[in-house]
Amino acid sequence: MIFKIVSFLLAAYFVFAGVVQYNDPDPLHWMLLYFTSSLACILAAFDKDKLPLLYVVIGMAAIEIAATIDGFFDWLRTGNENLITAKMTDEKPYIELGREFLGAFISLVVIVWLWYRKRPNNSK
Numbered sequence: 001m002i003f004k005i006v007s008f009l010l011a012a013y014f015v016f017a018g019v020v021q022y023n024d025p026d027p028l029h030w031m032l033l034y035f036t037s038s039l040a041c042i043l044a045a046f047d048k049d050k051l052p053l054l055y056v057v058i059g060m061a062a063i064e065i066a067a068t069i070d071g072f073f074d075w076l077r078t079g080n081e082n083l084i085t086a087k088m089t090d091e092k093p094y095i096e097l098g099r100e101f102l103g104a105f106i107s108l109v110v111i112v113w114l115w116y117r118k119r120p121n122n123s124k
Contacts, residue, residue: 003117007045010110014038017103030100033060037107044114054115061111064104071097 018034021027036057043049074094075083081095083102088095 004045007041011038011041011045014041014107014110029060029064030103033057033064033104033107036060037111040111040114044118049114049118051115051118051120054111054118057111058108058115061104061108065101065108068097068101068104072101074098 014034014037018031018038021030021034024030036053040049040053040057043053071094075081075098078094081092083095083098086092086095
């Protein structure tokens with residue numbers, strides 16, 4: 001029961017994350033990542049998730065992480081701005097890239113967690 005509740009809460013988070021990407025300059029691939037992550041969480045809540053879907057989402061998240069990791073490290077080097085409250089500007093692209101990195105990382109962690117419970121050698 002707790003797993004279902006957590007899965008639905010994560011699904012709601014990913015739907016929210018996908019919806020707020022609508023105004024982003026590059027919304028499609030982010031919306032696809034977040035909505036697919038949400039779908040995986042919903043399917044997992046009903047024990048209908050499939051490993052191929054999880055592998056696809058892991059790949060999508062890994063690609064986004066690879067594309068944004070430099071900006072995340074730039075943000076770490078500055079060390080003085082809050083990613084949540086900082087204003088995005090052209091002079092500080094690491095703010096958006098850091099946020100995008102963390103979003104993809106959250107997706108990756110959640111989907112790896114779903115994979116871990118679903119993997120073939122997992123004894124239930």
